[in-house]
Amino acid sequence: MxxxxxxxxxxxxxxxxxxxxxxxxxxxxxxxxxxxxxxxxxxxxxxxxxxxxxxxxxERVYQDVFVGRWKENWQSLITDRSRPIRQRLLRLYGEYAEVIDNREWVRILILAGMKGESLNRRYLDQVREKIIEPLCREMRFEAGLPDPDTLPLDEAERDLVWSFHGTFIYRGIRKWVYGIPVMEDSDTIVETAVTAFLEGAPAALSEILADRLD
The missing domain is CATH 1.10.10 (Arc Repressor Mutant, subunit A)
Known part of the structure; x- marks a missing residue:
C-alpha cells in the first residue's frame, strides 16, 4: 500500500x-x-x-475568484482617450469575457447574490465604480453631451451601460447555470456586442437626457 x-x-x-x-x-x-x-x-x-x-x-474564496482575477488597468483603459472608444472596449471586454468564462466565477456570483452575501455586492460595487461610471462618462464624451460634472449622470444612463456589461455575464449564466450551448468564439461575441452598443448608445443617451438639455 x-x-x-x-x-x-x-x-x-x-x-x-x-x-x-x-x-x-x-x-x-x-x-x-x-x-x-x-x-x-x-x-x-x-x-x-x-x-x-x-x-x-x-473571504479567501472571494479574494481568489474575484479580486485575484480583476485587472487594475481596466479603468484606465476605458478613460484613455488617445485610443478610439471602440478599440478600448474591444480590448477591455475581450479580457473581461475571458476572465468570467469560468464555471466557479459565474456560479459563485449568482449563488452569493441569491443568498444576499455581501461579497456579491462588493464585487458589483467595484464594477460600478471602475467600469460602469467611467464608461458612462466616456459615452457622454463620444455623444457630444455635457460632462457629468456639469450634468450629473441619470440612472437610465447607468442602466444602459449595465445592460451592455451584463451581456457578457448573461452568456456565462446560460453556459454555466442553465447548461445552454453558447457561441464559443468570444472575439466575435465581444465585437458584435460592442458594435451594437456603440451604434445605439449615442441616440439612446440623447433621448434619455432630452428633457434635461432643454
Missing part, C-alpha cells in the same frame, strides 16, 4: 481553497464546512486550523 503524501502547510491551504471554490460553486455559501472537510478527506478541526471561521474561508 502506497503511503499517502504529507502535504506542506502551503499545499494544504491551497488544496482547501481550491476545493472550497468548487464546493461553494455547487452548494452556495449555505454549504457546511463539515461536508467540505469530508470532501477534502480531512477533519473539520484541521480545516479550522487554516481558516479560523467559515467567514474567513469565504
Amino acid at each position: 502506497t503511503e499517502k503524501k504529507r502535504l506542506s502547510p502551503q499545499e494544504r491551504e491551497r488544496q482547501i481553497v481550491d476545493e472550497a471554490i468548487r464546493f461553494f460553486a455547487e452548494q452556495g455559501f449555505g454549504g457546511q464546512t463539515r461536508e467540505l472537510a469530508k470532501r477534502l478527506g480531512i477533519t473539520q478541526p484541521l480545516l479550522y486550523r487554516y481558516f479560523s471561521s467559515k467567514e474567513a474561508l469565504i
Whole structure:
C-alpha cells in the first residue's frame, strides 16, 4: 500500500481553497464546512486550523475568484482617450469575457447574490465604480453631451451601460447555470456586442437626457 503524501502547510491551504471554490460553486455559501472537510478527506478541526471561521474561508474564496482575477488597468483603459472608444472596449471586454468564462466565477456570483452575501455586492460595487461610471462618462464624451460634472449622470444612463456589461455575464449564466450551448468564439461575441452598443448608445443617451438639455 502506497503511503499517502504529507502535504506542506502551503499545499494544504491551497488544496482547501481550491476545493472550497468548487464546493461553494455547487452548494452556495449555505454549504457546511463539515461536508467540505469530508470532501477534502480531512477533519473539520484541521480545516479550522487554516481558516479560523467559515467567514474567513469565504473571504479567501472571494479574494481568489474575484479580486485575484480583476485587472487594475481596466479603468484606465476605458478613460484613455488617445485610443478610439471602440478599440478600448474591444480590448477591455475581450479580457473581461475571458476572465468570467469560468464555471466557479459565474456560479459563485449568482449563488452569493441569491443568498444576499455581501461579497456579491462588493464585487458589483467595484464594477460600478471602475467600469460602469467611467464608461458612462466616456459615452457622454463620444455623444457630444455635457460632462457629468456639469450634468450629473441619470440612472437610465447607468442602466444602459449595465445592460451592455451584463451581456457578457448573461452568456456565462446560460453556459454555466442553465447548461445552454453558447457561441464559443468570444472575439466575435465581444465585437458584435460592442458594435451594437456603440451604434445605439449615442441616440439612446440623447433621448434619455432630452428633457434635461432643454
